[in-house]
Amino acid sequence: MAELNSNAQSDLARSEMKYRRLFESAKDGILILDAVDGSILEINPFLIELLGRSKDDCLGKKLWDIGFFNNIDVSKKLFAELQASGYVRYEDIPLKTKDGRAVQVEFVSNVYAVGGGSVIQCNIRDITERKRADDNLCRLASVVESLDDCVMSVSPDGAIETWNPACERVFGYAAKEIVGKPVATLCPDALLEEQARIMARVREGTNLRQHETIRIAKNGKPIDVSMSLSVLKDSQGTSTGHSTVIRDITANKHLEAKLRQSQKMEGIGRLAGGIAHDFNNLLTAILGYSELLLLSLAPNDAHRADVEQISKAGARAETLTRQLLAFSRQQVVAAKVLDLNAAIQELDMMLRRIIGEHIVLTFLPGRDLGRVKLALGQIEQIVMNLCVNAKDAMPGGGRLLIETKNVEPSASFDQSAPRPKEGPRVMIAVSDTGCGMTPEILSHLYEPYFTTKEKGKGTGLGLSMVYGIVEQNGGNIEVYSEPGHGTAFKIYFPQVGEPLVPVAVFPAVAASLSGSETLLLVEDDEMVRKFAVRVLREAGYLILVASSPTEAVRIVGEHAGEIRVMLTDVVMPGMLGYELVQRVAPLKPNMKIIYMSGYTEQSIVERALLKGAQFIQKPMGREVLLQEIRKALDASRTPA
Ligand code: ADP
Numbered sequence: 001m002a003e004l005n006s007n008a009q010s011d012l013a014r015s016e017m018k019y020r021r022l023f024e025s026a027k028d029g030i031l032i033l034d035a036v037d038g039s040i041l042e043i044n045p046f047l048i049e050l051l052g053r054s055k056d057d058c059l060g061k062k063l064w065d066i067g068f069f070n071n072i073d074v075s076k077k078l079f080a081e082l083q084a085s086g087y088v089r090y091e092d093i094p095l096k097t098k099d100g101r102a103v104q105v106e107f108v109s110n111v112y113a114v115g116g117g118s119v120i121q122c123n124i125r126d127i128t129e130r131k132r133a134d135d136n137l138c139r140l141a142s143v144v145e146s147l148d149d150c151v152m153s154v155s156p157d158g159a160i161e162t163w164n165p166a167c168e169r170v171f172g173y174a175a176k177e178i179v180g181k182p183v184a185t186l187c188p189d190a191l192l193e194e195q196a197r198i199m200a201r202v203r204e205g206t207n208l209r210q211h212e213t214i215r216i217a218k219n220g221k222p223i224d225v226s227m228s229l230s231v232l233k234d235s236q237g238t239s240t241g242h243s244t245v246i247r248d249i250t251a252n253k254h255l256e257a258k259l260r261q262s263q264k265m266e267g268i269g270r271l272a273g274g275i276a277h278d279f280n281n282l283l284t285a286i287l288g289y290s291e292l293l294l295l296s297l298a299p300n301d302a303h304r305a306d307v308e309q310i311s312k313a314g315a316r317a318e319t320l321t322r323q324l325l326a327f328s329r330q331q332v333v334a335a336k337v338l339d340l341n342a343a344i345q346e347l348d349m350m351l352r353r354i355i356g357e358h359i360v361l362t363f364l365p366g367r368d369l370g371r372v373k374l375a376l377g378q379i380e381q382i383v384m385n386l387c388v389n390a391k392d393a394m395p396g397g398g399r400l401l402i403e404t405k406n407v408e409p410s411a412s413f414d415q416s417a418p419r420p421k422e423g424p425r426v427m428i429a430v431s432d433t434g435c436g437m438t439p440e441i442l443s444h445l446y447e448p449y450f451t452t453k454e455k456g457k458g459t460g461l462g463l464s465m466v467y468g469i470v471e472q473n474g475g476n477i478e479v480y481s482e483p484g485h486g487t488a489f490k491i492y493f494p495q496v497g498e499p500l501v502p503v504a505v506f507p508a509v510a511a512s513l514s515g516s517e518t519l520l521l522v523e524d525d526e527m528v529r530k531f532a533v534r535v536l537r538e539a540g541y542l543i544l545v546a547s548s549p550t551e552a553v554r555i556v557g558e559h560a561g562e563i564r565v566m567l568t569d570v571v572m573p574g575m576l577g578y579e580l581v582q583r584v585a586p587l588k589p590n591m592k593i594i595y596m597s598g599y600t601e602q603s604i605v606e607r608a609l610l611k612g613a614q615f616i617q618k619p620m621g622r623e624v625l626l627q628e629i630r631k632a633l634d635a636s637r638t639p640a
């Protein structure tokens with residue numbers, strides 16, 4: 001019996017030893033409390049170490065006496081709760097360690113019956129690191145939430161798992177609508193195969209970087225996106241799907257397309273301008289000599305009709321080159337400050353005649369409309385071309401609306417469009433209810449000779465001209481069109497502060513076109529030179545001829561007498577017309593200057609006009625040439 005007893009005793013001692021060792025070596029803090037008054041019965045070394053107190057300091061004290069918790073009330077409440085329920089668990093209790101470190105602990109307590117009474121065992125685990133990791137995760141999550149880029153995670157079987165607010169903004173689905181759905185929901189049907197290939201590669205472990213493709217929003221709108229996919233792995237290295245970062249690049253694409261378009265137009269413009277320039281020299285000869293020939297033929301001459309045909313063809317070619325010049329922004333114009341409403345009102349009657357009665361024309365003039373600066377003729381060209389196109393788009397009738405108004409650039413422009421030049425603008429809009437245009441047509445709209453009309457009906461030069469005029473005057477043109485729904489062109493011109501200029505009265509045509517003064521002609525193009533010499537000689541003038549600027553300099557230097565007018569080309573090899581004028585002006589200060597050019601870049605014309613010189617646009621006919629010479633001579637005679 002005694003042996004049995006001592007065996008039991010040693011068993012008990014062993015067991016107690018075992019538990020004590022556990023208690024002593026545990027890597028969690030353990031406290032044993034009196035269940036009635038909360039005084040500390042036991043405290044293990046780990047907790048002593050963590051708190052930085054001595055064992056004696058703690059034993060027999062109440063939990064709240066030792067400042068274990070920062071908040072005494074909380075401690076008391078906790079204890080009361082524990083007494084009542086027998087179990088509490090707190091996840092996030094702040095503590096201070098011996099060395100002043102703030103630690104977060106998880107606190108789990110149980111009430112145990114021991115012998116007659118009961119004790120409380122509290123397990124206290126340092127979860128500071130885990131908390132920090134959690135906080136970092138939270139922070140990361142809020143970064144993801146705040147991103148402008150769409151971020152989503154996708155499960156290995158292709159279901160969307162997470163969906164940040166940017167995703168919702170771009171695609172239009174709320175998280176609860178889309179989470180769990182296949183990621184292919186966002187993919188247009190035509191690209192499903194590509195998507196499958198990408199997914200296969202990602203499953204093999206290959207990331208995808210900034211792949212440009214198209215995705216579909218909830219409302220069916222295609223979105224240009226740049227997409228990156230990264231394989232996600234858990235701590236064991238097994239794939240848990242992938243993350244997808246999507247950037248909406250629709251606006252960039254739009255800008256790029258606009259830029260490409262304007263570069264293309266720039267290129268075509270240069271080409272068209274160059275061709276028009278060369279043609280103008282040829283046409284000067286064709287039209288000029290036809291004119292001379294007609295003058296020399298008797299009214300009943302059998303050749304008259306033939307020459308008239310040549311003249312007519314030449315005139316048509318001249319119209320074409322003028323249209324090309326308008327497109328390439330090289331139309332010679334005298335821009336004036338204009339009231340757009342008045343200018344359109346003037347056209348009203350003519351427009352109504354052109355569009356016919358099956359189309360209802362409405363003009364909504366904007367109130368207090370700002371003034372614009374451009375040539376009246378250009379406004380007419382714009383409005384006429386847009387209205388004729390609208391008419392062609394509504395063969396069965398419809399409505400045509402012309403509207404003007406002031407716009408502030410920030411408020412009224414399409415955000416995805418390139419920003420217009422700053423400052424308030426005047427808009428003129430021409431809208432119709434006609435057939436509208438496909439994106440394909442829209443992409444070629446302003447190109448010269450682009451037309452969808454049958455041969456003989458369309459030239460394809462109308463909108464090219466409109467485009468050139470708008471550009472020449474610092475404006476923007478936008479078009480909105482959908483097949484079957486009509487078209488709206490919106491043109492914006494900068495407002496100008498200058499007052500209206502009264503319409504200039506054209507100077508009376510000089511009575512006499514002949515004279516006997518001495519003139520100097522400087523022209524490198526042989527055909528133009530010969531024609532001008534002939535016209536001027538026949539009119540009685542004494543002509544000195546130079547085929548190059550250097551020759552002109554020499555002639556001016558050597559000619560002892562007076563030279564009343566120098567008629568010079570602007571663009572010549574070796575020296576520009578202006579440079580020539582600078583060289584010779586000191587030698588003959590009273591000599592009048594007339595520039596002539598087929599190359600009518602606005603800057604050239606403006607420079608000439610600014611210097612008070614006259615300007616002749618090639619191709620020039622006999623009459624214009626003689627008139628301009630006379631004008632120069634008469635002006636120099638009247639004292640300023
Ligand atoms: P044209 O009128 O000689 O064909 P334009 O340069 O004026 O040349 O116009 C080019 C093309 O643009 C037209 O052929 C037509 O297809 C299209 N277009 C222009 N304006 C409209 C409009 N208001 N509605 C529909 N299509 C239009």
Ligand code: MG
Pocket residue numbers: 385388389458460461462463
């Ligand atoms: Mg047209």
